[in-house]
Amino acid sequence: MTDVILRTEGMSKSFGAVMASEDVSLDLRAGEIHAIIGPNGAGKSTLIGQICGAIEPDRGRVVLNGADVTELPVHARAQLGLARTFQISTLAMEDSVLEHVLLGVLSTDQPRLGLWRGAKSYRSAEDRARTVLERVGLSAVASRRVAKLSHAQRRQLDVAIALTLRPKALVMDEPMAGLGTDGSRMMTELLGRLRQEAPILLVEHDMDAVFALADRISVLVYGKIIASGSVDQIRSNADVREAYLGDLL
Amino acid sequence: MISEKLLNGALIAGLLLVVLHAHLTDAPFTITLATKVAILAVAGVGLNIALGLGGLVSLGHAAFFGIGGYAMGILASHAQSYVPLMQSPVLIEGTKSMPVIWLVALLASALAALLIGALSLRTSGVYFIMITLAFAQMFYYFAISWPAYGGEDGLSIYVRNGFPGLNTLDPIQYFLVCFGVLVLALLVSFRLRTSPFGLALNAARQSTARVQAIGQNPFRLRLTAFVISGAITGLAGALFADLNRFVSPTMFSWQTSGEIMVFVILGGVGRVMGPLAGAALFILLEHLLGGVSDYWHIYLGALLLGVVLFARGGLVGVLTEGRSGDD
Numbered sequence: 001m002t003d004v005i006l007r008t009e010g011m012s013k014s015f016g017a018v019m020a021s022e023d024v025s026l027d028l029r030a031g032e033i034h035a036i037i038g039p040n041g042a043g044k045s046t047l048i049g050q051i052c053g054a055i056e057p058d059r060g061r062v063v064l065n066g067a068d069v070t071e072l073p074v075h076a077r078a079q080l081g082l083a084r085t086f087q088i089s090t091l092a093m094e095d096s097v098l099e100h101v102l103l104g105v106l107s108t109d110q111p112r113l114g115l116w117r118g119a120k121s122y123r124s125a126e127d128r129a130r131t132v133l134e135r136v137g138l139s140a141v142a143s144r145r146v147a148k149l150s151h152a153q154r155r156q157l158d159v160a161i162a163l164t165l166r167p168k169a170l171v172m173d174e175p176m177a178g179l180g181t182d183g184s185r186m187m188t189e190l191l192g193r194l195r196q197e198a199p200i201l202l203v204e205h206d207m208d209a210v211f212a213l214a215d216r217i218s219v220l221v222y223g224k225i226i227a228s229g230s231v232d233q234i235r236s237n238a239d240v241r242e243a244y245l246g247d248l249l
Numbered sequence: 250m251i252s253e254k255l256l257n258g259a260l261i262a263g264l265l266l267v268v269l270h271a272h273l274t275d276a277p278f279t280i281t282l283a284t285k286v287a288i289l290a291v292a293g294v295g296l297n298i299a300l301g302l303g304g305l306v307s308l309g310h311a312a313f314f315g316i317g318g319y320a321m322g323i324l325a326s327h328a329q330s331y332v333p334l335m336q337s338p339v340l341i342e343g344t345k346s347m348p349v350i351w352l353v354a355l356l357a358s359a360l361a362a363l364l365i366g367a368l369s370l371r372t373s374g375v376y377f378i379m380i381t382l383a384f385a386q387m388f389y390y391f392a393i394s395w396p397a398y399g400g401e402d403g404l405s406i407y408v409r410n411g412f413p414g415l416n417t418l419d420p421i422q423y424f425l426v427c428f429g430v431l432v433l434a435l436l437v438s439f440r441l442r443t444s445p446f447g448l449a450l451n452a453a454r455q456s457t458a459r460v461q462a463i464g465q466n467p468f469r470l471r472l473t474a475f476v477i478s479g480a481i482t483g484l485a486g487a488l489f490a491d492l493n494r495f496v497s498p499t500m501f502s503w504q505t506s507g508e509i510m511v512f513v514i515l516g517g518v519g520r521v522m523g524p525l526a527g528a529a530l531f532i533l534l535e536h537l538l539g540g541v542s543d544y545w546h547i548y549l550g551a552l553l554l555g556v557v558l559f560a561r562g563g564l565v566g567v568l569t570e571g572r573s574g575d576d
Contacts, residue, residue, distance in 0.1 A: 054458075078464035090462070092455035099448055104463045106445040111464055113445040115473075122445070161463060 293524025309381030317486025358483020403497025517563030
């Protein structure tokens, strides 16, 4: 248990009569990619919302590096190194790629942001921002406004911003969504490289990517985890095949 | 099209040239108009921090403008009547010193902005607009029902307050005082805009989830911006009251809030020099069209409609279109 970075314990959330999460307990260990899969409406996004603090669970708790963060708001969890990417873009369309990443670096280095000195005069922060952009392959478009980026580049930028937090754990909500074959391959390679930097809780529908990346997979159906195990265990699980994977294998 | 930097320089230089020409041709009324432009631009600079940078559509900035005005009126009226403001537990006397009055105006309006912001920023959209409007109206009716300071009739100050080393009764000297404050306010606005805080505030305007995800509290960002915004608008109120040597509940009225917003929209929301361009255009229209008809606001309305429909960047945006974006 010592290498568990992030875990949920008995997390439950209902919206009226709909149980979006039911007694969900899972963990994320150092150096691994733990994929959460399941059909549409299984409660994956609700689960991520609860882990990251956007949705308050009815019961259960979230523990990051041994500390209970259940009562903390989104920004406080982020300050502790819980980084996330979004299924639907939340990027600021008017801002440049570099501004997004630079802001992430500045915010991580000094959460009380300065009010006077120009953001671009923080040389070491800009250097780190450019290094992060290079790692995700966005150096060439550093000065481009987000509105002018391709969908795949926006996904890459989302990952870059998460990396600026020096993350303890990465929670990624469908990073392959909307990417073509090349885009998915590129993102799969990128996530594969990142796992040693921070473990990744990966919610994803692209099963090729999941099978290529995941060390463990948990299957969420109607808010409940019906199976959890290695790729081979999940592939051969009869319940999982019936509930979700049947046509995808 | 010209670059925004060039336009900014031209706006500042233009205002100075108008005043210089008026001074040389002995036209004090024009200097007074230019002073009014500078003061109203300061109010607009304040609102532009909340509105342009933070996306906070405040229809209550008259509250801060009025607080600044009454800070001047109350302190100066006590100084002029030689009656202390307070005798116990500590003796507080009135003052005719502009720097002291400015400090009080800044602190009082910042405190009001902190309280109003702490409550109203828990809402957004139309609710935020309505709550800020409601606060300003509360101040408006409070001022009307405050007979000690003139009630509905307002408060007159016989002699303009003093600034060390200057004769503020001389129009050109008072203009220079207000112009100096405007330059400082513009500098604050510019630095704020390019600072890490400004970057985060601007990002929060576009996407709350984005700034939360990098560990920033959007409420705190917006509240800080609202307080700075309110304080600058309060300072403008003190200058405006000194210009007129008169303060009245009208400074708190929703029309005043609307006019400050009009300066910002006409000039260009979020543009550093937008408030100056907007205030200059507003005063110019008021001066030129006001002589033609008492209902000159009809033309202003048509212009505002045109800006909103066809020139979202305002006057500054129209003149610099295509020059501010990169890549």
